[in-house]
Amino acid sequence: MTDSVVLDPVDLEILRLLQNDARTTYRDLAAAVGVAPSTCLDRVTRLRRGGVILGHELRLDPAKLGRGLEALLLVQVRPHRRELITPFVERVRALPESRALFHLTGPDDYLVHVAVTGATDLQRLVIDEFTSRREVARVETRLIFQQWDCGPLLPPAA
Amino acid sequence: MTDSVVLDPVDLEILRLLQNDARTTYRDLAAAVGVAPSTCLDRVTRLRRGGVILGHELRLDPAKLGRGLEALLLVQVRPHRRELITPFVERVRALPESRALFHLTGPDDYLVHVAVTGATDLQRLVIDEFTSRREVARVETRLIFQQWDCGPLLPPAA
DNA sequence: AATGAAATGATTGGTTT
């Protein structure tokens, strides 16, 4: 969890390249950063074990999979005690509509990013899975018009 | 953009498997779904061209890269006209601290997910890049205590 | 951290259904 991993310039360069294309071969990585392919493999393995690299993820388009509407739900869970919020989190994570969940400071305790079929599906989700629960004090629904990815986490070289 | 891609059971099964591990080999995919490796390659290529698969992404831990504090900024951009919001979006996307950007319905026009070094960095970001801008009418900052990924976009088999 | 050999996987073209 803590920042106990040391990253040298070679590690950073490898991460920068993989960030742009997670399927870059070790051979190409090696050529780009100036070490042997086997060394690249070593580095990446270490970065994975160290928790810097969390995983290789496939990004899918929800709209192409029949989930054309996305929304953010701002949820108040009251009383805000462990015995209520722990099961709440697990329930929300298990919903097939959920994409991401945040525990926040501020008036709303949680933000839930959901992808649904359409307005009807969203209405059902809000009512049946959120407002109908005793511990859910309030839900505010905000539709997502559009969303953008931003630049890479690692800036392009020092 | 539109949902013009037809997905048969083999496509769905391939997506389900790749969703769990984006580096599953074509050989393993083939064995799991019961077709030839070359067919798997064909399928995946088609899914990429069809826009169902948007890309292979490396997930990194911001905390391990010295960005231990994440926050969501709720931003009002007024007046909410194209000539103001288009450059706003591009400016926000270009900030090294930005991770994701959403255009929303509701009282706040945009939600910006940022990862910063710490509170001082966040303060600087909010003041220098947001509230100091004429078109930014309001910024509400919510810290992220914790965040979770949710289940796969594609449910585990029909 | 590099080397090079062995093992594994990706990809292509020709062929079949």
Added chain:
DNA sequence: AAACCAATCATTTCATT
């Protein structure tokens, strides 16, 4: 048009230095 097979080519991985 889509799937398969088998051969080729590229990449990964590991033992060794």
